[in-house]
Amino acid sequence: MTREEENRLRHLIENPPEGSDIAEAKKFGVDLYGILENLKLTPAERLRRAAEETDFVRRLRKNQDKASS
């Protein structure tokens, strides 16, 4: 994503058209800056980041189960 495009999307997120899905999401408390950060990554990078977090939580749960048994 170019700097120009990032600025354009940031402006959209910060000034969403009234009644738009972005305005609704903002009211709901959605992390719109998180989306913007994700859009700077490639789909492969987004997948890897989420999947590694899942693996980490799975390992933690496994260790917790072992410790409590």
Add this chain to the structure above:
Amino acid sequence: MSGVEKLLKALVDNQVKFIVVGAYAAIMQGSTLRTDDLDICYERTPDNYKRIAFAIGPFKPRLRGIPENLAAPFDEHSLAHGTNFTLMTDLGSLDLLGEMSGVGGYRQIVADAKVINLGGVTCQVASLDTIIRSKEAANRPKDHATLPELRALRLIQGKKEDPNG
């Protein structure tokens, strides 16, 4: 490589006809959602059942919620006798969906699926429209909670120069 990436690679390498759906499909398109499960919608044909069984067999698939010592082996016959399966594998949770409420099966979902390159592995991913329709149809509180973000993401993606990137 993460568990999800290994599962996807195994499915692609074995030429399984499938589409990533659910939260991972949204994540690949920029969502901040997180999930434990990889959800895929698969084509319901006997050839595909064989390919799925062969692809995930090495990761010891078993039905979730059934004690390991009681679980019957999950194979192509299991796939032929059911539609949707929630599995645990050695690489994590895998949900195999033959039909999804509100959107249908593989043939319906593939129509507007996106092809996404995951660095060496190319797979089909459900469009945000499809994900949103399936979450609306599922109508559970946890699905409803994801809708504001998914709808906003769809709008932001539509304003990008490269909506597939």
